[in-house]
Amino acid sequence: MKNDQPTILIIIGISGDLSKRKLLPAIGQIAMTGMIPSNFRIIGVTRQSDINLENLLKHTVNKDYLLKSTEMFEMNLLREEDYRKLRIRLEEIEREFGTSAQYLFYLSVPPNTSKSIIEFLGKEGFAEKDNTKLLLEKPFGINLESATELVEHIDKYFKREQIYRIDHYLAKETAQNIIVFREGNSLFKKTWNKDFIDKIEIVVSEEIGIEGRANFYEQTGALRDLIQSHLLQLLALTLMDIPEEGHIEEVPNLRYEALRQISIPSVPSLSAHVKRGQYHGYREEVQNPHSMVETFASIDLVSSDPKWQGVKINLTTGKALKDKFTEIKILYRKDNDRESNELLLRLQPDEGISFSVWAKRPGYEHQVSRHALNFSFKDHYTALPEAYEQVLFNAINGDHSLFSTSEEVIETWRILDGLQKAWSTSTYDLIIYKKGSTVEEIKN
Ligand code: BG6
Numbered sequence: 090m091k092n093d094q095p096t097i098l099i100i101i102g103i104s105g106d107l108s109k110r111k112l113l114p115a116i117g118q119i120a121m122t123g124m125i126p127s128n129f130r131i132i133g134v135t136r137q138s139d140i141n142l143e144n145l146l147k148h149t150v151n152k153d154y155l156l157k158s159t160e161m162f163e164m165n166l167l168r169e170e171d172y173r174k175l176r177i178r179l180e181e182i183e184r185e186f187g188t189s190a191q192y193l194f195y196l197s198v199p200p201n202t203s204k205s206i207i208e209f210l211g212k213e214g215f216a217e218k219d220n221t222k223l224l225l226e227k228p229f230g231i232n233l234e235s236a237t238e239l240v241e242h243i244d245k246y247f248k249r250e251q252i253y254r255i256d257h258y259l260a261k262e263t264a265q266n267i268i269v270f271r272e273g274n275s276l277f278k279k280t281w282n283k284d285f286i287d288k289i290e291i292v293v294s295e296e297i298g299i300e301g302r303a304n305f306y307e308q309t310g311a312l313r314d315l316i317q318s319h320l321l322q323l324l325a326l327t328l329m330d331i332p333e334e335g336h337i338e339e340v341p342n343l344r345y346e347a348l349r350q351i352s353i354p355s356v357p358s359l360s361a362h363v364k365r366g367q368y369h370g371y372r373e374e375v376q377n378p379h380s381m382v383e384t385f386a387s388i389d390l391v392s393s394d395p396k397w398q399g400v401k402i403n404l405t406t407g408k409a410l411k412d413k414f415t416e417i418k419i420l421y422r423k424d425n426d427r428e429s430n431e432l433l434l435r436l437q438p439d440e441g442i443s444f445s446v447w448a449k450r451p452g453y454e455h456q457v458s459r460h461a462l463n464f465s466f467k468d469h470y471t472a473l474p475e476a477y478e479q480v481l482f483n484a485i486n487g488d489h490s491l492f493s494t495s496e497e498v499i500e501t502w503r504i505l506d507g508l509q510k511a512w513s514t515s516t517y518d519l520i521i522y523k524k525g526s527t528v529e530e531i532k533n
Contacts, residue, residue: 092486094220095128095190097179101166101206102197103133104140107226110148111257112195113159115477117151120158124482128186131159132178138163166198166206172213191220193484199305200228204242211246224253224484227318228309232509233502240495253484253492258319258415259326260479260491263436263466267326267417268340270434270442277432278331280421282396287429288420291323293406294528296413298368299384303375311365311386311406312505312512320404321348321501322493323436324390327417328397340490341497348500350394351402359511362389366520366531368409381512381519384408387532388508407531409524414438440473441465 098116100108119125133142140161146152162178164171183190194210196203203225215221223243230236243252258264271281280286293315299306306314325344328351332339354362366385372378385407392400415436423429431445443463450456466473483491522531 093126094485095183095186095188096126096193096485097130097132097182097190098193098195098481099132099134099162099175099179100195100197101134103131103161104135104137104145105197107197108133109145111475111477112197112481113146113155114149115475115481116158117146117149117155118475118478119482120154121151126485128188128190129158130182130190131155132175132182133159133161134164134166134175135161136163136165166202166209169209169212172209176213176215189220191222191485192218193222193224195224197226200231204239207243207246216247216251221247222251222253222484222487223247224255224480226255228313229254229498230502231308231313233499233506236498236502240499243495249495250489252495253480253489254494254498255480256318256322256493257476257480258436259322259493260476260483261436262473262476262479263434263440264323264326265479265491267323267434268331272331272334283398283400285421286400286419287422288401288403288418289324289327290403290405290418290420291320291327291416292404292418292528293320293415294410294412295406295408296410298409298524299371299374306384307375307377307380307382310382311384311408312388312509315406316386316388316404317501317505318493320406321351321504322497323415323417324351324402324404325497327419328392328394337488337490341492341494345494345497345500347392347394348497348504350392350397351390351500351504352393353388353504353508354391355507359507360518363387363508364520364532365512365518366407366522368407368524368526369521370524371409381516383512383519385410385520385522385531387528390504405528405532407522407528411525411527439465439467441467 100112142159146155149155164175179192196206230239271278325347329343329347332343364387365383368384371384372380387405390402417434419432421430433443435441441464443461445459445461447457448460450458520531
């Protein structure tokens, strides 16, 4: 339901790629569906004085609405008095609205600058206004230690309920469908445990490489960029307990409880359960001939939750691969070779679900074959909303269920801590793969 609370969205870093490609188009789209508050304003914070708003709106629908609702605000993010000027401008807008508004600060800036911005915002007193919200983009730290420190830093200035940590995968329609699917189909609900499931494989395969983000990627790598965030969140949605009906607000805590029980097995050795790779040509692209940064990562995991003990889990992701797809594959236990079933939750593209069953082949002899029962969203719905529409809509409405909490973030780094340390000291285990390889080609 629409929340009609007057709202000012302050995008810090409006000239960046995320804002152009995702945030502004998402607002345009939400406004088009009539779900944006009647009093709504975007303040585009930028350091540059020559930013042309029209240029930022190249990829958007509903340009007229965005042009009339957006104003640029030039400021130096390292100067305290500029935050005061910003506050004065926001108060002026509230006077124009004739009522107080909620402030949504969206930090679309490099991670090394967000710490000081949070401090300046806190010191300027924004956090004391109850309906101020802080929307943060990943990465949240680079390891367990820095993430813990970042959480403590933010806690000094903002209350936890004011924080919205974005993991856009949680907001994808098909990720949200995982809970609905598990809850709404009693056949799967009753068999969603170790007695029936043998293995869970989650893959995010990307065709694109690092897209010119050499600096960012050299400090990140596939483990931090996708496994720590998107893939572990998808796994949490797969393993967690289902919330009681109507209690969607319990979801972040349930995801956290699932994450707490996950670890990378260390028997016979950690290295037996992990693989890293780098696509050929990466080192030239980042101009670092010795780079050990992985563009491909595959890790096995286990859960100590009694419902999941013994189930094999694998998360894999890579860039510059043959295809772009994200899927969760659930492999059911076999009674004999023929009786195994596979459930495939396809998150993108061709969003949908398929389930493989065995059927008799027509003919005089008794032969059976595997067939897929298939459901595709596109056969029934014309378009699925973009994840960033959902992110912004939920933040405006104060719904935390699609955002990751501080506790979850720390857990995900805890899961990867030993591996990060091992990879930072070893050099012998990096597989160099050809661009356009498949996941199986690299893994085997
Ligand atoms: C981002 C990563 O979080 O997710 C990118 O930083 C990655 O490296 C992107 O390409 C993938 O998102 P999507 O929605 O295109 O699957």
